[in-house]
Amino acid sequence: MDVVFDNIPLLWQGLQVTLQVTLLASLLMVFVAFTAGLARLSTHWIIRAPAAVFVEVFRGTSLIVQMFWFFFALPLFGVEMTPLMAGVLALGLNEGAYAAEIVRGTISSRPKGQTEACIALGIPPAKRMRRILIPQSIPAMLPPFGNVLVDLLKNTSLVSFVTVLDLTYQANLLRTNTGETTAIYLTLLVIYFALSLLLSWLIRWLERRFAIDRKTGSMKGGRKRLLLGGVRA
Numbered sequence: 001m002d003v004v005f006d007n008i009p010l011l012w013q014g015l016q017v018t019l020q021v022t023l024l025a026s027l028l029m030v031f032v033a034f035t036a037g038l039a040r041l042s043t044h045w046i047i048r049a050p051a052a053v054f055v056e057v058f059r060g061t062s063l064i065v066q067m068f069w070f071f072f073a074l075p076l077f078g079v080e081m082t083p084l085m086a087g088v089l090a091l092g093l094n095e096g097a098y099a100a101e102i103v104r105g106t107i108s109s110r111p112k113g114q115t116e117a118c119i120a121l122g123i124p125p126a127k128r129m130r131r132i133l134i135p136q137s138i139p140a141m142l143p144p145f146g147n148v149l150v151d152l153l154k155n156t157s158l159v160s161f162v163t164v165l166d167l168t169y170q171a172n173l174l175r176t177n178t179g180e181t182t183a184i185y186l187t188l189l190v191i192y193f194a195l196s197l198l199l200s201w202l203i204r205w206l207e208r209r210f211a212i213d214r215k216t217g218s219m220k221g222g223r224k225r226l227l228l229g230g231v232r233a
Contacts (some may be wrong), residue, residue, distance in 0.1 A: 001183050002186075003113050003174070003178045003180040003184065004180075004183055004184065005189045006038050007174055009171075009172060010170050011167065011170055011171065011174070011191075013165070013169065013170065013213070014166050014167035014168070014170030015057060015165060015167050015191065017084075017164060017165055017167070017193075018156050018157075018166045018168075018195075019166040020084075021084065021087055021091065021156045021159055021166060022152065022153050022156055024088045024092070025087075025088045025091035025092040025095065025152055025156070026092075026149060026152060026217040027092075027094025028088060028089070028091075028093070028096065028097040029091070029092045029095045029099055029148065029152060030090070030096075030099070031092075031094060031111065032093060032097070032100065033096045033098070033099030033100045033103050033145075034100075034103055035051075035100075035103065036054055036055055036096065036097065036100035036103075037051075037100040037101070037102070037103025037104040037107070038039045038103065038104075038107075038129070039051035039201050040055070040100065040104045041104055041107060041108065041151050042170060043215060044065045044190055049225075052102070054097065054229075055097045055100050055101065057097075058093050058094050058096075059098060059218035061095045063090060063091070063094045063158060064161060065156060066090045066093070066094055067086060067087060067090035067091075067158060067159070067161065067162055068161070068162070069090075069229055070085075070089055070090050071083060071086035071162040072162075077204070081163075083159070083162045083163045083164045084159075084164055084172065085164055086162050087156075087158075087159030087164050090159075091152055091155060091156065091159070093143045094153065094155075095148050095152045095155070098146075098148055098151075099145060099148045100220060101143055102144045103137075104143065105139045106122070106137045106141045107129075108136065109140070110121025110136060110137060114132060114133070114136075115128065115133075118132060126207070137206065138210055139210045139211055142203055142206055142207045142210065143203070144146075144206075145203070146199065146200060146203030149203070149210060150196045150199050150200065153192070153196055154192060154196065156168075160172065167188065167191065167192075168188065171184050171185065171187070171188045216232075
């Protein structure tokens with residue numbers, strides 16, 4: 001393990017790049033997920049059809065091939081990207097396609113009575129979606145979104161194939177120079193596991209934070225204190 005401790009600055013540089021790719025790709029993934037997911041719920045086929053094509057194409061093709069396409073093939077058509085941009089774009093679009101189905105499925109599973117009540121009250125579709133359906137769907141979206149985020153984190157190792165100097169790239173470089181395969185890749189496994197664990201804890205905290213029953217419990221507690229206060233009065 002001496003080779004690992006001696007090269008901590010190199011691995012730290014790679015870890016910083018990995019965290020940067022994860023953050024940028026996650027932001028893109030969330031944007032794509034809600035954009036494509038809501039588009040698939042549209043009643044207009046001209047909006048729904050392109051979203052469906054996007055989701056099926058990016059779910060049905062390999063992530064690494066998509067990354068190679070952005071980095072190696074698009075320059076042949078005059079579109080050049082930096083390695084970081086190609087990696088983030090491929091990760092965000094690919095994982096966003098999976099997450100879009102989470103958004104679509106979760107919102108579609110809301111009780112039909114809520115939509116009917118909104119229609120009866122004259123609430124327009126956009127406001128209905130923004131103020132009622134999406135806020136109620138977020139607690140149900142969080143667990144599967146957490147799985148997508150962990151998968152995205154692990155897939156950041158693929159950006160090393162397009163010469164992004166991430167943690168995996170630096171570890172491979174270190175292994176080539178030193179020949180210490182076991183220690184270096186064991187360290188890599190531990191780091192990715194620790195990062196995945198931190199993401200899982202974050203998602204669990206968000207689940208508790210946005211849980212519907214938590215808010216209901218606080219409301220019940222408030223009513224109880226109000227009633228007790230009234231009795232004392």
